[in-house]
Amino acid sequence: MSAVVHRSLKIDFPRIVGGEGNYVILEDGRRIFDASGGAAVACIGHGDTRVHDAIATQLKQISYCSTTFYTTDVCEKLCRDLVDSTHGVMKRAYLVNSGSEAMEAAMKLARQYYLEKVPPEPSRMRFIAREHSYHGITLGSLSMGGHVTRRAKFEPMLLDCVSRVSRCFPFRDKRVHETDSQYVARLADELDQEFRRVGPETVCAFVAEPIVGAALGCVPFIPGYLKAMKAVCEKYGALFILDEVMCGMGRSGTYHAWEQDDNAAPDIQTIGKCLGGGYQPIAGVLASKRVIEAFEKGTGVFVHGHTYQGHPVTCAAALAVQKIIREENLVQNVSNMGGLLSARLKGLLASHPNVGDIRGSGLFWGIEFVADTTTNKPFPSSAGVASGIAELGITEPYCIAVYPSSGTVDGVNGDHVIISPAYNISPADVETIATTVQRLIIDYFASKNVET
Template sequence: MSQQAALLHRSTHAIPKTAVGGQGCYIFLEDGQKFLDSTGGAAVCCLGHGNKNVQQAMIAQINQLSYCHTAFFGTQASEDLARFLVDSTGGKMTKVFVISSGSEAIEAALKLSRQYFLELPTPQPQRTRFIGRTPSFHGVTLGALAAGGHILRREAFRPLLTKKTSHVSACFAYRGKKDGESDADYVARLAAELDAEFQLVGPDTVCAFIAEPVVGAALGCVPAVPGYFRAMKAVCERYGALFILDEVMSGMGRCGTLHAWEQEDVVPDIQTIGKGLGGGYAPIAAVLINERVVKVLDAGTGVFRHGQTYQGHPVSCAAALAVQKTIRDENLLENVRRMGEYLEAQLRAKLASHPHVGDIRGKGLFWGIEFVKDKSTKEPFDAKLGIASLIQDTALKPEYSISLYAGTGTVEGVRGDHVILAPPYIVTQEEIDIIVNTTVRVVTDVFNSIH
């Protein structure tokens, strides 16, 4: 590739290697390197690469109809995907809005929750606020960035962000739970914090509380302690606010059930999904909407005041439906659970004792490793060292050839380093062994190099 690349890459200082093919859990690079995609990109490639069923479904849809505008026509592809998704919730969610990315899904969810209060028989136009959590990440568009609590990603754009969003603490037991504090007491403390935030901003001004069932990029696969989400939803119900769960990264099977909320004994009013929905075969994300919200909209104007050119794109919908049917027909959620248990066991056996591994956490095939300077105090490394990025960059080298998805900001949103592992749902035990053993090599070599 020319060093004068026309494409604006993620950095203007470096041009990445070119991927020229992929099959199963592997990506093939232009220089012959065979790369084990142990993060599925950004927890996207749930079926791996080169799935023939998905490819054929996309080709068939392209041959039939590639695009039409939803202001004029519907398509069977979008209807079929929506029906599949509604049925997958047992009818608990009754409508689906399909767009192209997780950030777009969050934007739509925020606007829908605002419109819900305008469409009530007695409208509540004073509801203009949202409560999120910190650290958290909900997307890069301005509304999603405001809803999120990722300080580093927000910093440059903070003057552009709405002041209508405030944040409470995430449920992060490793760093947030006090010594000797039970799960129940920790949940009660976090619920009291959310309640106090409602009181502070005005209980009747909040549209919704938004949270990730398992925090992805911002914290590195942090699940909540038992009972947390039930308690948060109860606070929302106390004040009439909606309860939004962002499952863009943690949903669609990644954590061992198709919807992460199935494990939490709660049902959201609005749910966002994305990465594992289409598995990377086409850009797609969606908003799943509870009947509570649908009924209000239907009894009001019946019109969601939000539309996008590529919403319900038929090729993307055909791809996503083929992905979801493959997950169902090949019983891949069972493999997620089984291989997830094996991945956890191997990570703990081979990395938990490392002097700079502070915590290993996650669910299903969604695991994070947090690195610390001092294990006893949980003190993070100096942010200037860029530990997580160094580990990610090292893993990409030919002698390792795996992906370790780097993240920072686990401490006060600024310091702290972690990496994520999120292999495809088709991963085998042999591939898990390669992933874990190579991760151990990378971590060992990186820390040896900086001491």
């Protein structure tokens, strides 16, 4: 019997014994094509010795830094790279260990900003987020998110200073005959009304994922949406926070997802998964000149901290990963291969009677499953469609990993899988992914009597 508190105590998880490029290797010898990178994490694949060497080199120098007293060269270099990647938008970076920690830090940074600025605005303590988004699993970040299932058991413990507006999800929520610009205007007006309902003088920030990952399955923003929501924030003096933990760092085809919408740079941005590519646990917060300069002119102290923030070994791993991405022009490859992957998935699966939508950006694609493509009625949660597809996927003859999630439609019902392979895949890899996923989906629905 395992001594691990696994994500499910009723499942015997297969053990990984190795990793090589696009593949993870199980103890029974199966080689699984990692078409999801875990949760969109393994952006340069597995077993890259250049990252291993960077970690080993750093371990020989110093393995831990108490950031209360010291800094390290590798932390300074990584933060400089991250700030420079924003072309002058951001001024400083704050490195932590997970996306949830990054969101907690972003929330506190936003609140303290209003105490540091001149004149201070101590009444600002609320946040406006979106329905059916996911921002992390700690109590603060879970309070921010609208993931119904993950919140359900902990609702009495969650913060009451967060309210929500509608998601940006055209497949499900855009009205018949409504244009993109009309839909964006409607969502911006809803945000404006929410500011006025709760009192704009009480709001720290509006928070959103530019491309909603696990909760909705790679739903991208409509062009002009981020700009419109930022304009509402500026109207009321609130900050604009974007959560790019899952969709950022090149995953969407640009280094930052917000670069795809003109004049949509955030005041605060969270980053994570593809920062370290899974080689070490690392995430971060990027803060704009507006935010940092308030601190610099004020107390100069962010009242927050973690024992392992800016950890030198994690910084070394992330710096090596980002160097590989930059030197091999992998963000451009994400864009190129993403276009090819999109075309192949749609060509092979768009007509399947249980595929409702295929959407995404770069190498971040979601496939939503429905019981009826005429009405887009979802399968009930009890059918376990997404998890069933993922479980079948790692068996022979498929041997492919996709990332499953449920609650796509209303937080409980609805299923999707995410395909988010490594940035350095080739056209041949794209063909392998697309044809294997097609066969997997066809075989799953052919073999299962799924209740509708």
